[in-house]
Amino acid sequence: MANQEEIFKKVVSHAKEYGFIFPSSEIYDGLGAVYDYGQLGTELKNNIKQYWWKAMVQLHENIVGIDSAIFMHPKIWKASGHVDAFNDPLIDNRDSKKRYRADVLIEDHIAKIEEKINKECEKAHKRFGDAFDRQQFVSTNQRVMEHQKQIDEIHARYADCMNRNDLDGLKQLILDLGIVCPISGTRNWTDVRQFNLMFATKMGSVIDDSDTLYLRPETAQGIFVNFLNVQKSGRMKIPFGIAQIGKAFRNEIVARQFIFRMREFEQMEMQFFVRPGTELDWFKHWKEERLQWHLSLGIPAEKYRYHDHEKLAHYANAATDIEFQFPFGFKELEGIHSRTDFDLSRHSQFSGKKLQYFDSELNESYTPYVIETSIGLDRTFLAIFSHALDDEQLDDGSVRTVLRLPAVLAPYKAAVLPLVKKDGLPEKAREIMDMLKYHYMVQYDEKDAIGRRYRRQDAIGTPLCITVDNDTLQNNSVTLRDRDTMQQERIPIDNLFMYLHNHIKPMMLK
Numbered sequence: 228m229a230n231q232e233e234i235f236k237k238v239v240s241h242a243k244e245y246g247f248i249f250p251s252s253e254i255y256d257g258l259g260a261v262y263d264y265g266q267l268g269t270e271l272k273n274n275i276k277q278y279w280w281k282a283m284v285q286l287h288e289n290i291v292g293i294d295s296a297i298f299m300h301p302k303i304w305k306a307s308g309h310v311d312a313f314n315d316p317l318i319d320n321r322d323s324k325k326r327y328r329a330d331v332l333i334e335d336h337i338a339k340i341e342e343k344i345n346k347e348c349e350k351a352h353k354r355f356g357d358a359f360d361r362q363q364f365v366s367t368n369q370r371v372m373e374h375q376k377q378i379d380e381i382h383a384r385y386a387d388c389m390n391r392n393d394l395d396g397l398k399q400l401i402l403d404l405g406i407v408c409p410i411s412g413t414r415n416w417t418d419v420r421q422f423n424l425m426f427a428t429k430m431g432s433v434i435d436d437s438d439t440l441y442l443r444p445e446t447a448q449g450i451f452v453n454f455l456n457v458q459k460s461g462r463m464k465i466p467f468g469i470a471q472i473g474k475a476f477r478n479e480i481v482a483r484q485f486i487f488r489m490r491e492f493e494q495m496e497m498q499f500f501v502r503p504g505t506e507l508d509w510f511k512h513w514k515e516e517r518l519q520w521h522l523s524l525g526i527p528a529e530k531y532r533y534h535d536h537e538k539l540a541h542y543a544n545a546a547t548d549i550e551f552q553f554p555f556g557f558k559e560l561e562g563i564h565s566r567t568d569f570d571l572s573r574h575s576q577f578s579g580k581k582l583q584y585f586d587s588e589l590n591e592s593y594t595p596y597v598i599e600t601s602i603g604l605d606r607t608f609l610a611i612f613s614h615a616l617d618d619e620q621l622d623d624g625s626v627r628t629v630l631r632l633p634a635v636l637a638p639y640k641a642a643v644l645p646l647v648k649k650d651g652l653p654e655k656a657r658e659i660m661d662m663l664k665y666h667y668m669v670q671y672d673e674k675d676a677i678g679r680r681y682r683r684q685d686a687i688g689t690p691l692c693i694t695v696d697n698d699t700l701q702n703n704s705v706t707l708r709d710r711d712t713m714q715q716e717r718i719p720i721d722n723l724f725m726y727l728h729n730h731i732k733p734m735m736l737k
């Protein structure tokens with residue numbers, strides 16, 4: 228396929244054209260970084276949720292799931308640190324009146340220098356062919372070394388400013404690097420200010436300062452504040468986990484890249500409570516297990532990488548991201564954090580309630596340590612959808628658009644197609660629909676030539692087409708067409724259930 232930008236455009240337009248994702252409030256010209264899931268997008272999203280829920284809750288005896296409210300007591304966000312520190316540094320360009328994240332401007336500048344290094348490497352690779360050794364080249368080539376030195380210097384200043392919350396320093400760095408606004412092309416920047424990402428609202432009819440509520444910026448806190456409720460009512464023994472899927476809201480300063488960065492999105496989070504001192508072993512465990520979950524979807528391993536954090540949040544003693552190669556490069560898909568006892572301790576302190584666990588094996592009480600796995604549902608959708616979309620060149624020179632979704636996630640598992648709209652074939656096809664429809668999402672389609680109907684199903688990712696023809700009436704068999712191979716085979720209707728079951732079985736069970 229074409230270049231990355233074109234691929235991404237195709238992903239966005241395909242998602243809209245086939246009813247997966249629409250811009251929110253589109254007839255009113257949309258709302259920034261808010262999207263609606265359409266009829267097929269909702270199915271795909273629900274299937275992703277279920278795939279995660281099964282892997283985390285159903286397959287682990289020591290993990291249970293909850294669904295906490297979006298509104299929570301305002302003190303929760305004081306205790307969690309979000310009121311004081313859930314900020315991004317923003318900067319405005321006075322000429323274009325556009326707003327940017329200061330950290331992102333600097334990171335983009337660094338990425339441009341990295342791009343120069345990559346170009347040098349590509350050139351050298353072409354020149355030296357198979358003998359090219361990237362490691363050796365980048366550590367000896369003068370130009371590359373200069374670029375790298377520049378990057379290291381910028382990094383050091385940038386990290387220092389971020390750590391010290393030095394906003395003037397960040398602005399100075401932007402000026403010193405000569406970063407211009409991509410719209411106006413000028414360096415007419417305002418000062419850098421901290422911007423809190425939480426949406427505030429009011430509860431009740433009496434409005435004063437005390438009833439400011441926040442839309443939750445993460446689902447995790449709903450788990451922490453229910454730690455004791457779940458532990459006691461579920462008689463949970465450490466180590467155990469609490470999982471949750473739900474909406475989160477962040478007033479992102481720059482929201483672009485489609486559903487990668489939204490202002491209203493969904494997270495799938497799990498907090499795993501462990502004995503203090505065992506947290507780094509559990510961190511390693513979850514880091515591996517979560518990657519295995521991604522790989523079980525059948526997407527090649529080279530599309531994923533770990534990014535271990537060097538600069539840790541003050542409460543964490545280990546953190547990594549699982550990054551995915553989106554059409555716009557490797558970016559965070561999931562975070563795995565060892566959060567120590569920070570959250571439970573803070574909630575104990577702010578609520579005055581003791582949030583501890585009595586460990587009968589050790590005969591002592593302690594505040595459990597926590598490993599968090601936190602994945603964005605919409606980002607997972609984008610990862611799976613963008614990887615699945617393919618313009619396949621066929622032998623006859625034509626191109627077919629096929630959405631190679633993992634069968635377990637596909638909105639429709641099968642389409643039932645009478646070859647022609649007469650001779651009793653539609654009636655027979657309806658019988659098959661009735662047999663399958665309670666158990667599987669299946670679609671009936673009798674319009675247009677069979678080839679066009681196959682293509683329509685390819686474009687929405689339906690793994691199997693079941694075609695009913697005249698022979699079906701004679702011998703009760705149907706033709707099954709496979710989306711990926713386009714191979715057809717004949718099977719008795721009596722075997723359909725078993726066939727579908729085997730074809731759609733989650734990869735984590737195969």
Ligand code: ATP
Pocket residue numbers: 445477479486487488489490492493494559560561562601602603604605606
């Ligand atoms: P980023 O650095 O990309 O802003 P983050 O480190 O702030 O992400 P976390 O707070 O760790 O993200 O949230 C956990 C997960 O939630 C992320 O890995 C991502 O998949 C998802 N997520 C976070 N912010 C957004 C958003 N604005 N839109 C969609 N998904 C998001």
